[in-house]
Amino acid sequence: xxxxxxxxxxxxxxxxxxxxxxxxxxxxxxxxxxxxxxxxxxxxxxxxxxxxxxxxxxxxxxxxxxxxxxxxxxxxxxxxxxxxxxxxxxxxxxxxxxxxxxxxxxxxxxxxxxxxxxxxxxxxxxxxxxxxxxxxxxxxxxxxxxxxxxxxxxxxxxxxxxxxxxxxxxxxxxxxxxxxxxxxxxxxxxxxxxxxxxxxxxxxxxxxxxxxxxxxxxxxxxxxxxxxxxxxxxxxxxxxxxxxxxxxxxxxxxxxxxxxxxxxxxxxxxxxxxxxxxxxxxxxxxxxxxxxxxxxxxxxxxxxxxxxxxxxxxxxxxxxxxxxxxxxxxxxxxxxxxxxxxxxxxxxxxxxxxxxxxxxxxxxxxxxxxxxxxxxxxxxxxxxxxxxxxxxxxxxxxxxxxxxxxxxxxxxxxxxxxxxxxxxxxxxxxxxxxxxxxxxxxxxxxxxxxxxxxxxxxxxxxxxxxxxxxxxxxxxxxxxxxxxxxxxxxxxxxxxxxxxxxxxxxxxxxxxxxxxxxxxxxxxxxxxxxxxxxxxxxxxxxxxxxxxxxxxxxxxxxxxxxxxxxxxxxxxxxxxxxxxxxx
Ligand code: C2O
Numbered sequence: 001x002x003x004x005x006x007x008x009x010x011x012x013x014x015x016x017x018x019x020x021x022x023x024x025x026x027x028x029x030x031x032x033x034x035x036x037x038x039x040x041x042x043x044x045x046x047x048x049x050x051x052x053x054x055x056x057x058x059x060x061x062x063x064x065x066x067x068x069x070x071x072x073x074x075x076x077x078x079x080x081x082x083x084x085x086x087x088x089x090x091x092x093x094x095x096x097x098x099x100x101x102x103x104x105x106x107x108x109x110x111x112x113x114x115x116x117x118x119x120x121x122x123x124x125x126x127x128x129x130x131x132x133x134x135x136x137x138x139x140x141x142x143x144x145x146x147x148x149x150x151x152x153x154x155x156x157x158x159x160x161x162x163x164x165x166x167x168x169x170x171x172x173x174x175x176x177x178x179x180x181x182x183x184x185x186x187x188x189x190x191x192x193x194x195x196x197x198x199x200x201x202x203x204x205x206x207x208x209x210x211x212x213x214x215x216x217x218x219x220x221x222x223x224x225x226x227x228x229x230x231x232x233x234x235x236x237x238x239x240x241x242x243x244x245x246x247x248x249x250x251x252x253x254x255x256x257x258x259x260x261x262x263x264x265x266x267x268x269x270x271x272x273x274x275x276x277x278x279x280x281x282x283x284x285x286x287x288x289x290x291x292x293x294x295x296x297x298x299x300x301x302x303x304x305x306x307x308x309x310x311x312x313x314x315x316x317x318x319x320x321x322x323x324x325x326x327x328x329x330x331x332x333x334x335x336x337x338x339x340x341x342x343x344x345x346x347x348x349x350x351x352x353x354x355x356x357x358x359x360x361x362x363x364x365x366x367x368x369x370x371x372x373x374x375x376x377x378x379x380x381x382x383x384x385x386x387x388x389x390x391x392x393x394x395x396x397x398x399x400x401x402x403x404x405x406x407x408x409x410x411x412x413x414x415x416x417x418x419x420x421x422x423x424x425x426x427x428x429x430x431x432x433x434x435x436x437x438x439x440x441x442x443x444x445x446x447x448x449x450x451x452x453x454x455x456x457x458x459x460x461x462x463x464x465x466x467x468x469x470x471x472x473x474x475x476x477x478x479x480x481x482x483x484x485x486x487x488x489x490x491x492x493x494x495x496x497x498x499x500x501x502x503x504x505x506x507x508x509x510x511x512x513x514x515x516x517x518x519x520x521x522x523x524x525x526x527x528x529x530x531x532x533x534x535x536x537x538x539x540x541x542x543x544x545x546x547x548x549x550x551x552x553x554x555x556x557x558x559x560x561x562x563x564x565x566x567x568x569x570x571x572x573x574x575x576x577x578x579x580x581x582x583x
Contacts, residue, residue: 084308085386086197088400089183089190091117097180099339099347107347109176111390112163114398120390123399125413130221132210132414134364137225137238137357144225145240151213151222152353153247165392166212172350174205174391179346191312193346196302196384198320199366200403202359207412208391209356215394223414226360229327230287231419232280234361235263237331241354248353252333252342265323266511267330268495268521268566274509283323285512286519287423290318291369293545294518296478297583298379300542301369307383315537319365321521327358364416367409372424375583378407430550431513437501437559445560445576454496454571457504459561464578468554474544477580481517481560483539485574488567490535494522495566498541501550501559508563514549517541519565540581 094110114120135144158167177183183190192201206224214222228234241248242258262276265283295301295318304315331354332344339345342352349355369376385404392398409415439461448460488494498517499506518541547553
């Protein structure tokens with residue numbers, strides 16, 4: 001059977017014949033993910049460990065993925081006029097991290113302190129003769145798997161000395177320290193997620209992790225595997241990680257997501273009941289939206305500015321939002337572990353070897369995005385380029401590293417084995433057969449907003465500032481569908497989806513349509529030291545391309561539908577408008 005997973009078979013428009021050829025790879029026995037319709041997670045904000053059905057499938061979501069929140073295009077922190085880059089963390093003041101939003105669970109994850117903290121030098125790349133090539137995990141051969149297992153086993157053995165910076169637990173603790181409030185910079189908690197530090201921090205983190213593994217097996221060419229979740233063949237836990245007893249196996253994973261279960265790249269705790277085909281189709285659509293439609297500008301892709309002195313978590317970039325976070329939640333053992341361990345919580349995510357494999361693909365998306373053209377380039381802001389982190393190298397020497405030195409992975413000595421990127425050709429096509437929704441039958445945005453709660457789907461009409469824009473005008477300014485002052489309790493799981501030119505009866509479980517504009521998501525989120533849990537954010541969705549694809553370019557007024565998917569009763573929205581903005 002010809003592989004349907006080559007990009008050539010997934011060209012747009014996505015016809016029913018390509019659909020059925022993709023379907024033919026589905027194992028008939030697994031047409032439904034998890035099969036049982038009633039076996040979904042209950043998401044409650046109460047701690048409940050003893051479930052009535054005898055299953056511990058109700059967890060305190062507030063404790064899961066601590067610190068996650070906000071979203072790309074979110075502007076709840078304005079770049080400071082007197083901006084400064086984030087310096088490397090002050091190791092002398094490293095303190096206990098917080099796992100739980102109530103702050104009663106503490107965790108120690110500070111690294112060993114170098115002898116002469118003031119003299120930690122800047123890192124210089126060692127000379128190299130050959131690039132380290134990172135392979136797609138699902139396609140790795142047994143020889144590679146054996147090497148990777150051996151390296152990880154050796155790293156775990158170093159844990160015998162708990163302060164060895166190369167030990168597996170010390171390596172995992174790096175993530176905890178940078179994400180769970182152990183470090184302070186400029187008097188505020190340092191957080192490397194939900195902002196433009198997300199991509200560079202994780203790139204440097206994996207760089208050293210990979211070199212340490214390589215040195216433990218005397219193979220400087222060793223490259224980490226990447227979890228190729230953007231390709232149908234990689235849309236499951238990579239099999240090499242699912243072998244019990246191996247050094248890259250982790251027991252703290254959702255047991256219902258093993259053995260080839262197709263991943264939902266938009267997973268938010270609920271099991272979507274659909275076919276494998278529809279799930280893969282949704283995934284490719286989400287990839288297209290996050291990489292292309294909704295990320296035409298650098299700040300939309302990388303995340304919001306985070307200069308020294310500003311509050312942490314100003315807003316995620318598109319890929320950090322989806323699929324990065326859903327893959328964490330999907331993998332972590334939320335049914336059994338109070339805090340979603342290991343992958344579902346920042347403090348513990350690095351304890352699962354698949355974390356580094358997941359992040360290798362996140363990192364690969366950075367390279368892929370820059371190749372897409374348009375204005376898709378690295379940021380040029382000095383505050384980004386000059387931000388710094390601290391790491392130990394494979395010889396246990398401490399170093400400072402700068403964002404500006406990690407923009408080109410080849411210069412860092414590694415690259416990715418190529419895989420087709422079928423999402424590139426997955427531009428969703430129009431599904432509505434009715435043509436343009438009659439906007440005059442809908443209430444105008446000015447009547448619908450302020451919206452006290454988004455407890456059910458809501459449709460409205462909204463005016464555009466300009467219609468029939470020319471290509472030069474579009475190059476100049478993006479059209480942004482903007483929701484002002486979205487408010488909710490930031491200890492809760494939030495997701496709503498945005499559709500254009502549909503009515504309330506839209507099938508919101510099928511995302512592969514031009515009408516699907518994007519998702520707003522937020523996860524339980526911790527701010528130590530601040531009493532308020534009221535999130536208030538602005539959500540901007542780039543819709544220039546969507547309007548073209550929906551045939552709405554010449555319309556002065558369009559129909560927008562919001563469909564709550566998680567926590568809608570807690571969401572209020574002040575207003576909605578369409579604005580033209582430069583990248
Ligand atoms: Cu640092 Cu995937 O999180």
